[in-house]
Amino acid sequence: MKLVQPHYQEPTCQAALQQHGLDAFDDWWVREIDWFEAPNQRRGGWSGVGKLVLPLAGQSALTVFVKKQQNHGRRTWQHPLTGEPTFRREFHRLQALAAAGIPSPKVLMYAESLQPGNQRAILVTENLHGFVDLEQWLPTLLKQSQAVRRQYLRAIARQIRRFHDLGWVHRALYPKHIFVQADDITAQVALIDLEKARKSLGAWRRARFDLAALHRHTEGLADRDRLYFFKQYLHGEAFARPLSWCDKQLLKRITQRSKR
Structure with missing residues (x-):
């Protein structure tokens, strides 16, 4: 049984993502992206990041960074066996910085797909314009x-x-x-x-x-x-x-x- 957890989706970008058919976990997972480098193979799984440019009608294109990982977690006392997805940790930290007013990449979407032996996570952030x-x-x-x-x-x-x-x-x-x-x-x-x-x-x-x-x-x-x-x-x-x-x-x- 697969469990998809849409932890977060930025309300202001939902329409833009829907234009490109990117409003669900599986849509993001199968979408091809250009990896910055070959995905990192460690922790018993893999993790990678790529860039995606989404043209928008009547406005500037939306440039996003897409991080995908599978079975790539860090064991903690709360998750001693399967481990916690490292992108879940990063998602929470980015939200904490935003709440504190410290500039960091804006989270557009974070979701997980959990099933026995196949733990996946996706983190999508907006490009830091002008940085x-x-x-x-x-x-x-x-x-x-x-x-x-x-x-x-x-x-x-x-x-x-x-x-x-x-x-x-x-x-x-x-x-x-x-x-x-x-x-x-x-x-x-x-x-x-x-x-x-x-x-x-x-x-x-x-x-x-x-x-x-x-x-x-x-x-x-x-x-x-x-x-x-x-x-x-x-x-x-x-x-x-x-x-x-x-x-x-x-x-x-x-x-x-x-x-x-």
């Missing part, structure tokens, strides 16, 4: 004036701190998972790929884990800019105050972990 990932944009950012460069570093640092203050640790905080509006003076920042994110006790633990990963993957950033970023993360508007002994110890541990 570019930091990995792609970092070389351009490094060529900007110090004032412009620090404007973006400040926005990124404070957004990560807001995320951490919710009690979350990203656990894959690489530049490719941080998106910025490169042509926006307000420097909006969005976070993506939250399937590994989890609640974590201890502000130090969250900072050490995520900032070390980011530090390790931002080659070319000068030490003075890294220190500025760290101070903005720690103290925000009060970034100019000297680092305390505890601040220095945290920075030391982040640097040490980044070299692993």
